[in-house]
Every structure is written in C-alpha cells, then in structure tokens.
Amino acid sequence: MRGKTFAFLALASVLLVIVLWVAHPPASRANGEKDEKDNDKGGHAHVPAPLEYADAHVPLAVWTDPAMIARGKEIYTVRCAVCHGDAGDGKGPAGVALSLKPSDFRDKSGVAEMRDNYWFWRVSEGGTGEPFKSKGSAMPPWKGELSVQDRWAVIAYQHTFSGHQGPHVPWEHPESVVVGRDIYVMACLPCHGVDGKGDGTVAATLSPRRAPQPRDLTSAEFKFRSTPSGQLPTTGDLFRTLTEGVRGPGGVMTIGLRGYRIMPSFRYMPEEQRLEVIEYVKSLNRAFRERGEVKIVGVPTPPPVTPERIARGKKLYADAECLACHGERGRGDGPSAPTLKDNRELPIAATDLTRPERFKSGSRPEDVYRTLVTGLAGTPMPSYGDSLEPDQTWDLVYYLLSLSRDGRRAAGAAAK
Amino acid sequence: MMRIMGAVVTGVLLLTTVVGADEAPISGTVKSVDAAAQTVTLESTVKGKTRQVVVHLKPGAKIVKFIRAIEPGKTGFVEQPLALTDLKPGWVVSVETKHEGNKEVAELVKVVLER
Numbered sequence: 001m002r003g004k005t006f007a008f009l010a011l012a013s014v015l016l017v018i019v020l021w022v023a024h025p026p027a028s029r030a031n032g033e034k035d036e037k038d039n040d041k042g043g044h045a046h047v048p049a050p051l052e053y054a055d056a057h058v059p060l061a062v063w064t065d066p067a068m069i070a071r072g073k074e075i076y077t078v079r080c081a082v083c084h085g086d087a088g089d090g091k092g093p094a095g096v097a098l099s100l101k102p103s104d105f106r107d108k109s110g111v112a113e114m115r116d117n118y119w120f121w122r123v124s125e126g127g128t129g130e131p132f133k134s135k136g137s138a139m140p141p142w143k144g145e146l147s148v149q150d151r152w153a154v155i156a157y158q159h160t161f162s163g164h165q166g167p168h169v170p171w172e173h174p175e176s177v178v179v180g181r182d183i184y185v186m187a188c189l190p191c192h193g194v195d196g197k198g199d200g201t202v203a204a205t206l207s208p209r210r211a212p213q214p215r216d217l218t219s220a221e222f223k224f225r226s227t228p229s230g231q232l233p234t235t236g237d238l239f240r241t242l243t244e245g246v247r248g249p250g251g252v253m254t255i256g257l258r259g260y261r262i263m264p265s266f267r268y269m270p271e272e273q274r275l276e277v278i279e280y281v282k283s284l285n286r287a288f289r290e291r292g293e294v295k296i297v298g299v300p301t302p303p304p305v306t307p308e309r310i311a312r313g314k315k316l317y318a319d320a321e322c323l324a325c326h327g328e329r330g331r332g333d334g335p336s337a338p339t340l341k342d343n344r345e346l347p348i349a350a351t352d353l354t355r356p357e358r359f360k361s362g363s364r365p366e367d368v369y370r371t372l373v374t375g376l377a378g379t380p381m382p383s384y385g386d387s388l389e390p391d392q393t394w395d396l397v398y399y400l401l402s403l404s405r406d407g408r409r410a411a412g413a414a415a416k
Numbered sequence: 417m418m419r420i421m422g423a424v425v426t427g428v429l430l431l432t433t434v435v436g437a438d439e440a441p442i443s444g445t446v447k448s449v450d451a452a453a454q455t456v457t458l459e460s461t462v463k464g465k466t467r468q469v470v471v472h473l474k475p476g477a478k479i480v481k482f483i484r485a486i487e488p489g490k491t492g493f494v495e496q497p498l499a500l501t502d503l504k505p506g507w508v509v510s511v512e513t514k515h516e517g518n519k520e521v522a523e524l525v526k527v528v529l530e531r
Contacts, residue, residue, distance in 0.1 A: 082482050083528065086492060093482045093493045094528040097441040097510040099462060134464035138443050138508045138528050 045131055046113045046176075048275035053121035054235035055294045062152045063159060063167040072157025075150055079142070080158070088161030100127070100135045105161035112164070112173040115279060116155070116289075119168075123151050170283035180280025183273055187266065188281075192217055196284040211341075211348035211379070212246075212262060212360075218285050221343060221378035224361045226296050229375050229383035232287055234294055238278045243267050247358045297373045300390050302365045305398045305410065313399025316392055325350040325380065330403035343378040351381075353403045368397045442469055442520065443510040443528065449503050456503060456525065458511070471511050472519045479503065481527035498527065506531050 049056070062068050077086070083095030088105035095102040105111060121129075123146075127137025142151060159168050170177045184192075191206070193199040196217035203214045215222065224241050225233040233241075245265030266274060282288040303309070317323060325340060327333040330353030337350040356363035361371045372393050375383030384393065401407040444460030447468060454473045459466060473479075479502070480495040503509070508529040513520040 077484075082493060093495075094510070094526055097512055097526060098443045098528065099441055099460075099510075100443075134461060136443060136461040138510070140508075140529055140531065 046115070046118055047131060048272055048279060049115065049117040049121040050129070051236050051239060051275075053117050053124070054239075054275065054278075056117050056120045056124075057289045058116040058120060058152050058155060058168070059292070060167040060169065060289060062156050064165075065156065068149075068153045068156050069160060071150070072153035072155070075146065075154045076157050079146075080154065083138070084158075088158060098138050100132065100137045102139075105158045106163075108162050108164070109175070111159065111162035111168075112175050114168075115170070115176045116168055119155050119158075120151060123155060169286075169289055170279075171286070174283075177276075177280040177283045179273075180276035180278070180283075183269075183277040184280050187269070188277065191263075196281065206262065209346065211344070211346040213344065213346065214263075217281050219378075220285075220287060223376040223378060225374050225377070226299075226370055227374065228295055228297055229377070229385060231295070232285070232291060234296060235275075235278055235282070238281065239274060242269075242274050242278065244362070246360050297370060297385065299366045299369050299373075300394075302369075302397075303391075303394055309395050310399050310402050312392070313395035313397070313402075316388070316396045317399055320384065320387070320396070322396075326353050330354050330400065340380050342380070348379055353400050354405070356401060356404050356407070363401075365394075365397050365401065368400055369393055372396060441510055442471065442513055443508065444469065446503050446505050446507045446509060448505060449500060451500050454500065456500070456509070456511075458509065469520055471513060471525075472521050473500065473525070474521055474523050477523045477525065479525040479527070481530070503527070504530070 048054070076084075081092055083092045083098070083102040084090055084105065085092040085095070085102075090102040090104035092102065103110070122132075122139070124141060124143040126141035127133055127135075127139040128141050132139065142154075146154065164172070166172055174181075189200055190202040191198070191200045191214040193203065193214075198214040198216040200214060206213070220230075220232065222233045222237070224246075225231065225237050227233055227237070241263070243266060245261040246263035248260045248262040269277075323334050324336045325332070325334045327337065327350070332350040332352040334350060340348050340350060342348045351359065356368075359367065359371075361367055361376070371381075372388070373383060373385040375381050375385075384396075388396065402410070442458060442460055444458035447457045447459050449456050454475075454477075456471045456473065458469050458471060460469050461467075478495075479498040479500060481498055482493040483496045485492055485494045503525070507527060508531070510526045510528055511520075511522045512524055513522045515521075
C-alpha cells in the first residue's frame with residue numbers, strides 16, 4: 001500500500017515537472033529570454049507610441065495604394081525579409097535565433113492590436129527605445145535610411161500579410177484601443193458620455209445651461225491646442241489637458257476649494273495609461289487620422305519684461321478690443337461680457353485676467369502667448385495669430401499678466 | 417520499488433534542468449573579435465540587463481550572413497560564409513551556444529545586421 005502511494009506521488013511529481021516545463025520553460029543561461037509565452041508576438045508589447053510619434057498616423061490612402069504597397073515590397077525584400085521572412089511570418093533566416101523574435105505580420109490579432117503610430121515608431125526607431133531595448137531587440141532604426149514615405153510604404157506592405165483589407169485604423173480594429181476604452185469608461189465616461197459627445201450623466205449637473213460643458217470629443221473644436229485656429233489639437237495638447245486638468249472660473253460654490261478644476265487633473269494616472277486613453281479619445285474622432293501634417297504654433301523664447309513692453313501691451317489691449325469682454329481692469333466684466341455665448345449657444349463668462357491661476361490653458365507667459373495665437377475654439381475668444389506680430393503678442397502677454405497682483409509686483413520689480 | 421521511483425524522479429528533474437540550460441541563443445552587438453583566441457565578444461541585453469558575453473568558436477565553426485539567391489529559379493536567402501575577421505564591431509549577430517565548462521561555445525554565428 002505504502003509502495004503504491006509512493007509510486008503515485010512520484011508519477012504525479014514527474015507529471016507536474018513536465019507540465020511546469022511546458023507551461024514555463026526555465027530561462028536560458030545566456031540570454032535569459034527563452035520564454036515562448038512572452039515571445040508569442042515576438043515579445044512585442046504594443047505599448048503606446050511616445051508623444052513625439054503619437055501624431056505620426058499613416059495617411060489612410062497609403063494602406064490600399066498599390067504603388068505604395070509595391071514600393072514597400074521592394075524595401076521589405078531588401079531590408080526586412082532577412083529577419084521577418086519573405087512570407088512576413090517572422091521566420092527569416094537571420095531572425096529565427098534572435099532572443100526577441102521578429103514580428104509575425106500574419107498574426108491577425110497581433111497586427112490588429114498595433115496602432116499605426118506604434119508601427120511607425122517601431123520602424124523609425126527600431127529596438128533603440130524601451131521596452132524593446134531591455135529585451136535585447138536587434139531591430140535597427142530606419143529613420144535615417146528611409147524617408148517618411150518609404151516607412152509608410154513598408155508598413156503598408158507588411159500590413160498586407162495580415163490579410164486585412166482597407167486602412168489599418170481603430171474603427172477597423174477596435175482591439176487596438178481597448179485598453180484606453182476601459183480607462184475611458186472608468187475615468188471619463190460620466191462627463192464625456194458613452195460616445196464622447198460630452199453628454200455623460202454627470203455633465204448635466206456640472207454647470208447646467210452654462211458653459212463650460214464637457215468637451216464633445218467627436219467635434220472639430222478643441223479649446224486647448226498648440227495648433228493653428230480651426231485645427232484639431234496634437235496628442236501632446238490632449239496629454240497636457242488630461243495631465244493638468246482644466247481650472248475652473250471659481251464662484252460661490254468653490255470657495256475653499258483651492259485649485260478648483262472643472263476637469264480633474266489626471267497627473268497621478270500612469271503616463272502609459274494617459275496615452276492609452278488619449279488614443280481611445282482620438283479613435284472617437286476620425287478627423288485625427290484624416291488630417292494631414294500636424295502644424296504647431298511656434299512659441300518664441302519669451303523676451304524680458306520691461307515697462308515699455310507692458311505699456312505697449314496696454315495700448316494693444318484697448319486697440320484689439322480685449323476690454324470689450326475682459327473689461328478695462330481685466331476682471332471679465334467688459335460691456336459685452338453678459339452677452340457672450342459659446343458655439344452651443346450657452347452663456348459663457350469672459351476670463352477674469354486678474355486671476356491667472358485660473359487660466360484654463362495655463363498662466364505661464366508661453367501659455368498665454370499660445371492662447372492668444374490659437375484662440376479658444378468654440379468660444380468667443382478669437383485667434384490673434386494673423387493680426388499681431390510675435391513681438392506685439394509678447395507685449396500683450398506681459399500686459400495681461402501684469403493685471404494680477406503678482407503680475408503688478410513683477411512689473412514693478414522689472415521697472416526698478 | 418521506492419528506490420527505483422526515487423531514481424526516476426531525480427533523473428527527470430536533472431534532465432529537465434540540463435536540457436533547459438545547455439543550449440541557448442545569444443543575440444547582440446559585436447564589441448570585439450579576437451581571431452587568435454577564436455572568440456567574439458558580444459554585448460547582449462536581456463531583461464533590462466546589458467552584459468558582455470565572450471563566445472568561443474569551435475574549430476570549424478561557421479560564420480554566415482544571408483544574401484538573396486541569385487541562381488535562376490531559386491528564391492529566398494542563401495548562406496554566405498564569412499571569416500571571423502570579417503565580423504566588425506557594431507554588427508548584430510545571433511549565436512547558438514552550448515555551455516561547456518564555464519565557456520559559451522558556438523558552432524554557428526549568424527549575421528543579423530551589418531552596420
């Protein structure tokens with residue numbers, strides 16, 4: 001009896017070892033990367049592209065353009081196939097023994113998870129960035145050897161291996177933004193709504209029948225941008241808004257709430273999650289992928305503040321009719337202020353310029369400069385990008401900032 | 417009976433350990449080549465740790481790079497043999513190694529990328 005029990009236990013142990021071996025083979029001695037599970041998709045965690053690549057979306061027409069695909073095939077055959085294989089299966093002769101396996105472009109689900117900006121980033125920077133560098137990626141960066149168009153072409157050709165027809169976009173592959181969608185549901189949906197139209201259940205209670213309301217993320221109008229008037233924001237702009245939140249105008253109900261925000265700051269959300277949710281937000285608005293090159297309003301280095309500059313800014317404040325809304329002393333009590341409405345026909349308050357800590361788009365001189373140049377889309381605040389020279393804009397910036405108590409103190413110090 | 421089963425269990429455990437550790441691919445960047453000692457020093461990064469590995473080439477070990485087949489009717493890649501001295505610092509290679517003594521010993525070095 002004892003012998004049978006021992007035999008059973010011994011066999012069970014052997015089976016357990018075999019199961020463990022199959023499920024999780026021990027790391028190899030030299031490269032330590034023998035975990036097939038980790039390497040299912042070549043070990044390529046489809047992390048969000050960093051901000052400098054986040055707007056590098058592949059133009060929609062490229063995915064199905066026969067000329068681009070043919071060009072991509074030429075490049076792929078010479079530069080990629082030795083590792084990724086002629087069939088795109090990641091089994092090229094030079095790639096089979098790599099610790100981090102080359103991507104298998106025939107893997108439909110793996111390809112569907114990759115966003116276009118991730119793909120462009122990987123082709124551009126290869127394995128030089130994290131987390132791929134730490135995994136020992138041998139993928140070279142191609143940005144120095146392939147033009148942007150050539151990189152689009154090779155990506156379009158690689159995409160053909162997956163068998164997917166049509167552009168590689170989130171509305172074709174919802175799984176590519178599923179992480180961001182889950183975060184959105186938890187953090188954003190109550191205000192911005194299921195479809196991102198700013199009609200969440202909480203939205204109506206925030207400031208009923210008054211602006212600001214939660215942004216309609218599907219519209220073309222975003223207030224806080226570094227892009228010229230009439231354009232969508234950059235991913236970096238969305239990231240800044242998400243990170244900083246949006247400061248509120250204050251009011252009786254916010255007394256004692258220091259740093260009150262109408263949109264909370266998500267600075268404590270891990271950066272990767274913020275980038276994921278932004279990718280989901282962008283997927284709600286096809287225009288983010290249909291727009292061409294993203295232009296950014298340049299903010300020159302701030303010049304030194306001088307009394308003369310502030311005096312010129314004061315004159316500009318009057319000439320540009322800022323006081324009609326913001327009032328002579330900048331308190332948001334100009335003659336037009338009571339009649340102001342936003343693009344939803346909701347009454348909107350003119351910003352109190354004596355409280356820069358409440359400026360929704362930031363109160364640094366660079367932030368105010370950017371706001372003057374871009375305007376605030378969907379509000380009566382126009383863009384002065386075409387009507388003021390950069391030097392004049394700085395004059396106005398310094399005058400506006402001098403309207404606050406701290407600003408007056410700083411201006412006084414500059415005068416001395 | 418107990419002794420036999422004990423021996424089986426021990427044997428299987430040892431076997432799995434040995435098989436798991438004996439062969440492993442190393443990929444990395446060539447840092448230096450010592451033709452006299454028949455060694456290649458690679459800089460290899462794994463799980464966030466970068467380290468240098470000295471790979472000893474067995475006598476008769478092959479070093480190959482892959483080029484497109486040019487013979488009519490052939491497609492794909494063919495191996496082109498290289499000498500150890502052809503390897504240049506900065507190239508990326510992959511090596512199937514065996515652990516012998518305290519050395520990483522290789523019979524085949526594949527060039528992944530020349531740069």
